[in-house]
Amino acid sequence: MDVKKFIEAQVEEIKETVGNNKAISALSGGVDSSVATLLAHRALGNRLQTIFIDHGLMREREPEEVKTAFARLGIDLKIIDARNEFFQALKGKTDPEDKRKAFRQAFYKVFGREVLRSKARYLIQGTIAADIIETRGGVKTQHNILEQIGIDPEKGFGFKIIEPLKELFKHEVREVGKVLGLPEMIFKRMPFPGPALATRIIGEVTPERVELVRKATRIVEEELAPLQPFQAFAVLMNDMGTGVEAGKRKFGHIIIIRSVESQDAMTAQPTPVPWDVLTRLASRMTIEIPEVVRVAYEITPKPPATIEYI
Numbered sequence: 337m338d339v340k341k342f343i344e345a346q347v348e349e350i351k352e353t354v355g356n357n358k359a360i361s362a363l364s365g366g367v368d369s370s371v372a373t374l375l376a377h378r379a380l381g382n383r384l385q386t387i388f389i390d391h392g393l394m395r396e397r398e399p400e401e402v403k404t405a406f407a408r409l410g411i412d413l414k415i416i417d418a419r420n421e422f423f424q425a426l427k428g429k430t431d432p433e434d435k436r437k438a439f440r441q442a443f444y445k446v447f448g449r450e451v452l453r454s455k456a457r458y459l460i461q462g463t464i465a466a467d468i469i470e471t472r473g474g475v476k477t478q479h480n481i482l483e484q485i486g487i488d489p490e491k492g493f494g495f496k497i498i499e500p501l502k503e504l505f506k507h508e509v510r511e512v513g514k515v516l517g518l519p520e521m522i523f524k525r526m527p528f529p530g531p532a533l534a535t536r537i538i539g540e541v542t543p544e545r546v547e548l549v550r551k552a553t554r555i556v557e558e559e560l561a562p563l564q565p566f567q568a569f570a571v572l573m574n575d576m577g578t579g580v581e582a583g584k585r586k587f588g589h590i591i592i593i594r595s596v597e598s599q600d601a602m603t604a605q606p607t608p609v610p611w612d613v614l615t616r617l618a619s620r621m622t623i624e625i626p627e628v629v630r631v632a633y634e635i636t637p638k639p640p641a642t643i644e645y646i
């Protein structure tokens with residue numbers, strides 16, 4: 337791929353499509369939406385409004401960190417606090433697809449409101465080829481796929497969608513980000529799914545359960561950072577397990593650690609994490625999050641497992 341030509345062509349296409357109208361960019365701070373936002377900003381300047389939804393399912397300090405990183409790039413970000421709305425939408429849902437669809441509905445409802453408010457007509461998002469292939473293929477409903485499965489965003493939510501990266505895979509998106517001047521800490525970032533920590537909670541997504549998996553995620557990211565895995569995270573199981581503390585039974589949570597190597601997220605292999613790192617993870621997890629009594633390392637490749645747990 338000729339990255340420079342790709343950038344020029346996409347910038348032109350966004351300009352042409354949006355014309356004199358306004359657009360909104362859906363930014364999560366991940367690689368894909370960051371690159372899509374930069375392309376759109378280059379094409380539209382201040383006719384682009386960049387929005388970050390704080391749905392309460394992000395990693396620690398993520399909203400502030402993304403705001404600061406984009407301010408440095410000259411892009412002002414509007415943060416929308418939609419935490420209650422998302423938790424309400426996910427309440428009582430335990431089926432993975434129900435959770436994904438509830439997230440998608442809440443996600444586009446928020447953008448529908450913003451598009452109306454700012455009189456924009458287009459939503460720019462960082463959908464990539466793998467998202468489309470997996471949703472169409474029936475693996476899982478990715479949060480950002482509508483038109484490709486027959487949902488008209490204009491009818492349902494009141495805007496048209498522009499997806500400049502829809503033909504690229506992750507490693508190509510990173511190359512585009514690099515040439516666009518995205519800081520390395522963003523274009524080299526681990527992939528993080530749109531539905532965020534909701535994909536790493538088996539069973540109901542509640543604020544308390546998100547808080548637990550958020551702490552566990554930080555520990556995994558800190559300990560595995562030197563290995564530079566493609567993607568690494570913690571998952572909260574639904575069942576509890578028995579442990580022991582000071583000679584007494586202690587019933588607590590089970591955390592699974594998942595770390596994989598991959599190029600395009602279509603297939604993946606478990607990272608060969610050294611034993612001392614694994615044992616340190618178990619120890620930190622149970623000491624820093626006392627509600628956790630068991631920690632396991634997941635060793636399944638994709639396929640047959642997927643990368644995320646829901």
Ligand code: XMP
Pocket residue numbers: 467470475476477478479480527528529530531535567601602638641642643644645
């Ligand atoms: P799976 O779990 O299908 O994940 O093996 C493949 C890659 O896609 C990410 N992923 C998502 N990304 N919206 C996204 O933007 C989603 O709904 C979604 N589900 C999974 C996942 O993190 C992995 O990198």
